[in-house]
Amino acid sequence: MRISVLNVSAKLALSGFLITVILAALSATTLIGLLYSSHDRGFNIPEMDRVQSHYSDSRLIAAMKGPMYQYVTEDGDIDVIAKWIADGAQDDGFFKDEVMYIISEDCQKCHSRNSQMSKAITSMPFSSYEDIVQYTEGGYSWTQMARTAHIHLFGIAVFLVIVSMIMAYSSFRPWMKSLLISAGWIALWLDIGSWWMARFYSGFAYVISVAGTVEIVAVCAMSGLCLLNLWCRLPAIVLEPAEQ
């Protein structure tokens, strides 16, 4: 059984799925590019310090360096708050005079219970010490990590097993199929696993970046190759011997 011998309707169904997977992968790449890249508008290559910050720093600092960076008046403001957190995030004079001033200038317009601004986040107010201190724990909290990780693992596994199975029934050489299928799964485990490890050592942000890239490339490559196999005549060099 090979996907190349399916009837046209079945090929159309698989093609729709594979094209959707590629589009989803590109959307995910765009999102990552926007979240971890430029301080300017538009898509740019993700920056490692932002990836490290996302997985190692407190959520407050990670947000100020990442998706909320555009609202931070100056980089020095992030340093002030990072210092406060490093010193124990106490409800002291430094917090009242320095930290709250920055928070009120840069965050509170949207992060307040009564905000009516277009991008108001009333469910996450930054109005008091109690509001803010809960976002000062380093890295993802265990709860946040577990919530995010299980959603990603379940979600990615569902489409990865389908793409992998389509690839498995393609006409490509066995080693090519094994390589791409293995790469997709191993990269997934390394990626999610490193989210946890980066909490202890920020160097795992590099593993996250590399594994995430491999994951995207493997998924897109498998999808693209399967589409070729469905509709095009492949050169003999990539076909398994029985198909040549």
Add this chain to the structure above:
Amino acid sequence: MRSFMQTPAGYIGSLVLLSGAALSCALSSAVQAANETLTSVKTDTTIILDGMAESAWDKAPELSIQLDNLPYKADNYGGMSSVNVRLKSLYDEHFIYLLVQYNDPTKSLARFPWEKQADGSWKQLKGKDQTGHDNVFYEDKLALLWNINARGFAKKGCDVACHMQDDSGKINGFDQTGKAPGRKYTRDGETIDIWHWKSVRMNPLGLIDDQYIDSVNDPAVNGEWGRHGDSKTGGGYVDNVNAEKTGPAFMNRTQGNVDGYTITPSQKTPFVDTFREGDRIPGIMSEPFTGSRGDIWAKGDWRDGRWTIEIKRALVTTGENAGVQDVQFSDLSKAYSFGVSVFDNSQIDHLYHEGAYDLIFK
């Protein structure tokens, strides 16, 4: 090379490279489309301020800015929720010119008009929201904010001057409940220039209300907090109301002008009530500002659902306190950060964008 591509690895590698190249092209196009700079182009042509985009503007590149944020939800706001503002700029030896165009389905000019009632009395029409500001009987406005020396403006734009109520309804410790959702002021020693075009109060006079924002953050010092008009030697606008506050004090010399929702000096005539029920009289009277507050000329025209506004100002102004209150385009090799907001028949609720844009001279 050919033999490499005939291997399985070469074949897949080539496909990946081709896909990557295609993706890169698509993404780089997207990046290039994100235009953040308004380029002012030198011109020898005389620009006539009439709210019509003459051919001289064709040589200026357009900057398109999407405005889709509002600072608060006014309970009677019926205006636009987003608008695309298109800007062009020209300059000559002495002046800078701006062309601003945006679609607005409603031409809103009826700013607090007096209307004759069935019983012969006069009522000033108002439609205030929960903060005491009007969104029903007001005027279309546009504001351009230019950074002079405000920390963070080049990155955050107008947001650096925006201060909203906290959870207890206070701004800088002053209760603003029912007064204003937000106030504008800067940090100590910082100023931002405001070019505030007002379709009723200033457009008939061909001027912009030149204002600025400074660090005043106490309503006891200034009722408008950090927002001030530039220094002036005369002119301005005042309410058209009689001593008893029961009706207008003056009227237009010529009636039936539907655009005439302010009374200019040449129109000003003592009020004589020969009107019928439903007739309206302007609620405001305008005279041209003189001095620094009146050193920006502008004319807007609404046609077929679109405002076209032409603006002219000296590259370098020399009026009283111009050095503090006005942005000075004295170095044409520099970038000048600015932001734009549109008020659709609203007193203070305005559409704005995040971040800042740069004006450069070519």
